Amino acid sequence: MKRNTLTIVIGAVLVLIFALLLFVFQVRKSETAVVATFGKPTGQHYDQPGAYFKWPWPIQKVYKYDQRVQNFEDKFSQTLTADNNMLLTSVYVGWKISDASQFLQVFPGDSSVSLPNAQSKLEGMLRTAKSAVIGGHPLSDFVNADPQALKFDAIESEIEQSVQNELRTNNYGIELEFLGFKKIGLPESVTQTVFARMTSERQVLISLAENTGKSEAQKIQSAADADAAKTIANAQATATRLRAEGEAEAAKTLPIFEQNPDLAVFLLRIDAIRQSLNQRSTLFFDERIPPFDLFRNMPTNAPGQ
Amino acid sequence: MTMSDEHEHHHHEHEAPEALDAGSQALAEALRSSFAIVKIVMVLMVLAFFGSGFFQVGPSEKAVILRFGRPVGEGKSILLGPGLHWSFPYPIDEVVKIPITEIQKVTSTTGWYFTTPEQELSGEELPAGPSLNPAIDGYAITADRNIVHTRATLNYHIDDPISYIFNFASASNSIQNTLNSALLYTAAKFNVDDILTRDVAGFQDAVLARVSDLTDQEHLGIIIDNCQVQSVAPRQLQDVFARVTEAQQNQSKQINDANAYRDKTLLNASAQASAITTEAATASTNYVKAIQADAKAFTDLLPAFKMDRNLFAQQKLAETMTVVLTNVQDKFFLPQRADGQPRELRLQLNREPPEPKPAAANP
Numbered sequence: 249m250k251r252n253t254l255t256i257v258i259g260a261v262l263v264l265i266f267a268l269l270l271f272v273f274q275v276r277k278s279e280t281a282v283v284a285t286f287g288k289p290t291g292q293h294y295d296q297p298g299a300y301f302k303w304p305w306p307i308q309k310v311y312k313y314d315q316r317v318q319n320f321e322d323k324f325s326q327t328l329t330a331d332n333n334m335l336l337t338s339v340y341v342g343w344k345i346s347d348a349s350q351f352l353q354v355f356p357g358d359s360s361v362s363l364p365n366a367q368s369k370l371e372g373m374l375r376t377a378k379s380a381v382i383g384g385h386p387l388s389d390f391v392n393a394d395p396q397a398l399k400f401d402a403i404e405s406e407i408e409q410s411v412q413n414e415l416r417t418n419n420y421g422i423e424l425e426f427l428g429f430k431k432i433g434l435p436e437s438v439t440q441t442v443f444a445r446m447t448s449e450r451q452v453l454i455s456l457a458e459n460t461g462k463s464e465a466q467k468i469q470s471a472a473d474a475d476a477a478k479t480i481a482n483a484q485a486t487a488t489r490l491r492a493e494g495e496a497e498a499a500k501t502l503p504i505f506e507q508n509p510d511l512a513v514f515l516l517r518i519d520a521i522r523q524s525l526n527q528r529s530t531l532f533f534d535e536r537i538p539p540f541d542l543f544r545n546m547p548t549n550a551p552g553q
Numbered sequence: 554m555t556m557s558d559e560h561e562h563h564h565h566e567h568e569a570p571e572a573l574d575a576g577s578q579a580l581a582e583a584l585r586s587s588f589a590i591v592k593i594v595m596v597l598m599v600l601a602f603f604g605s606g607f608f609q610v611g612p613s614e615k616a617v618i619l620r621f622g623r624p625v626g627e628g629k630s631i632l633l634g635p636g637l638h639w640s641f642p643y644p645i646d647e648v649v650k651i652p653i654t655e656i657q658k659v660t661s662t663t664g665w666y667f668t669t670p671e672q673e674l675s676g677e678e679l680p681a682g683p684s685l686n687p688a689i690d691g692y693a694i695t696a697d698r699n700i701v702h703t704r705a706t707l708n709y710h711i712d713d714p715i716s717y718i719f720n721f722a723s724a725s726n727s728i729q730n731t732l733n734s735a736l737l738y739t740a741a742k743f744n745v746d747d748i749l750t751r752d753v754a755g756f757q758d759a760v761l762a763r764v765s766d767l768t769d770q771e772h773l774g775i776i777i778d779n780c781q782v783q784s785v786a787p788r789q790l791q792d793v794f795a796r797v798t799e800a801q802q803n804q805s806k807q808i809n810d811a812n813a814y815r816d817k818t819l820l821n822a823s824a825q826a827s828a829i830t831t832e833a834a835t836a837s838t839n840y841v842k843a844i845q846a847d848a849k850a851f852t853d854l855l856p857a858f859k860m861d862r863n864l865f866a867q868q869k870l871a872e873t874m875t876v877v878l879t880n881v882q883d884k885f886f887l888p889q890r891a892d893g894q895p896r897e898l899r900l901q902l903n904r905e906p907p908e909p910k911p912a913a914a915n916p
Contacts, residue, residue, distance in 0.1 A: 258595045265602065274647065276622045277719040297622030316722040317771075319730065324687065336687050338663075340730035342721075342771060391741040393696035400738050426771045428734035431663040432694060439685040439700060443789050446699050446745075450793040454800040461804030465811035472815035476822030483826030487833030494837025498844040505851055511858045512851060514866060518873050530883040532898065540886065 270304045280315040280348040283308050289349045311352055313359060317342040317425045320367050322374045324431055331386040336433040339374060339407065342425035350421030366422060370411070377410035390432070404428050605642045610635045613654050617718065619647045624715060632714050651718055656778065657709050659729045663691040664703040664736050666788065681788035692787070693740035701748055703740060703784040705760055707732050713774030724773055731771065735763035736782070748784050750798065757782040 274297075275281045281294035285308050294300055295315060302308045324338040345351045355362035355369075381403055389399035408427035415422050434442065505512040525531060535543040610616045615632040618625040618640045625631065625646075632651075640646035667689040672678050685692060685700070692700045707728065711717045717724045739759045740748060748756045761780040768775055786794040858865045878884060887896050 255592060255595075258592070258599055261599055262595065268645075274619075274622045276619055276647070276649075277624055277715070279622070297619070297624075299621035314722055316720055317727065318722045319726045321730070340727075340734070342727055387698070391694050391696050391698060393742065393744055395742065398696075398742055400741055426767075428730065428767070429737050430730050430733050431691065432737050433685075433687040433692065434694070434700075436684045436686055439687075440683055442698070442700055443684070443787065446787075446790055447793050449699075450790065450797050453797045454793075457797070457800035457804040461800075461807035464804075465807040468808065468811035468815050469818075472811075472818040475815075476818045479819070479822040479826045480829065483829040486830045490830065490833040490837045491840075494840045497837075497841045501844050501848040504848040508851075508855055508858065510862070511855060514858075514869070515847070515851065515854070518869050522873055522876060525877040525881050527880050527882065529881050530885070531877070531881045532885045532887055534887040534896075535889055543886070543888070 271301055272299050273302050273310045274299050278314060278316045279312050280345060282311045282348045282352050284311065289352055291349060313345050313348050313351065315345060317344045320370060321430055322371050327379045327382040329382055329387050330384055333387040334435050335382060337378060337429060338431040339427055340430040341427045343370060343422055344425060345421055346423040347421035350419055354420050373411045373414050377407045381406045381410060602642055606639045607637060608648050609637050614650050614652045617649045619649060620645060629714060653711065655710060657725060659707050659725055659732060661705045661732045661736055662729065663733045664693050666690045666702050683789065693737050695740050695745045695748060696742055697744045699745035700787050701740060701745055701784050702787065703736055703782060705732055705736055705780055705782045707764060707780045708778040709775045710778060711774060712776045716772055716774030727771060728768060728773060731767045732764055735760050735767060739763055749786055
């Protein structure tokens, strides 16, 4: 009896597993599913993860789609801007299936078939939208140092909006999540022209740097010389003033000397002698000069006498 | 005997059904044992079913268990790290493995000229042609319509694994495209010299800011750790760009030299000026002091002078001559000629300083 219970339990588990495999399908977090009864979509959405009931094949068939954002990049293609510049652009988009049953109707078949079909549809729309939007903007909207004039963002969202509208109008069950420029370029011959222009701009910068360096340096040096001369001139003026002040101060002693101008003059002369006959001078004198007048009439050994 | 016969008979009679029983018994035995095998197989199947729930996560990957499609766990705890794990087998649970590490890295792909990793490593690049081939060479157009090559490496980590894994077929691909787009956008706002020399850090910050904005807008569920941007002038123009740099360096050197000259000149001038004023002040003070000393001396001498003017004069003159004769280097006394006429004296003045002192001749 006990053995039978175990057998039954094991059997039941196996049957359950088999039944699960047959009647239940899972929708993963990243997926969305459509169930078709004899090939016709039931119209029910399975976009939340979980386990759902279905009749076994061939009654019902489950189509599962990746609900995640898919990446797609279009080809690097040429477009004329509004001011007739040829621009090469490639955009990347993030797109996803927003309505799986609608998607199944527009792009029938398994994901391996329907996804490439959807992407080539998308590529066509991108091409049209790109040439329309880029053709409406001059090159200065694409590259500009002035943030107000730069329309890079606006161009991207115009293209995105245009494709989004077309997807909605045609009810493809797809929507765009984001769009941006992946690559922007110029035709090969134009790059050469740009290089030539860049080279001449560089030459201008080189001569500008050379000339500015020289003239700036000269300016600084002559300003410094002028400043230095001015400082010294000021100092000399100050020195003159100080000396004049000294003279004025000295002049206050004049009344003292005026008491006896003879003595004053005598003292000055004495002082002059003392000052002038300082070291490294040579003195010639004869007996007429006091105090050597004492030598007068003294016998000498001069041969003439 | 009958009994025994009977018994014998009975025994014999019993012999046939016993043989028959043995056959069915063998069958039953066989059935039983095969049923046992079936049971063992069933147990093994159940064990295998549950045993198949073990799975291993490698060192550079993470796993997520989906129970009936829903991730098990909340936030970052849904990610299972390296090691052995168990889940219910399909169709209850499903294991999704994701090749991600702690720090993710993407590199931009569309802003750099054509080069192979081998050439990058060896540093030997093919000589550049006169133009850029749009099919293979990448670049960005700057605000002043110049061409630069620029590339970026972005390091990030996953903040919201559910969004990163379950909302994007290839989140890293989306991030890479976003990085490409951010480089183009930022280059379109900057002038070539800012990108290459004047504001390299500003350009890098702007790229980072743009990538952050875009990844937030796209809800990629990542946090950017850093972004390194490298930009170079087109190889075709590298010489002329280098010459600009050189000329600009010369320019700043010239200006620096001029500034150094200015500093030195002004310092000298100020030192000289202060010497001039100090000297004047000292001279003036000394002059005043000297005059005052003279005045004092005058006052002191006046009584003696008044008393006997001649004596005073003689005395002072003698005093002075003593000092003068002591100080004077060469002294020549010219005695009077016998005829009372003045002597003629010729001096040869030699300008050369040290050697022959101004000497006398001709007595």
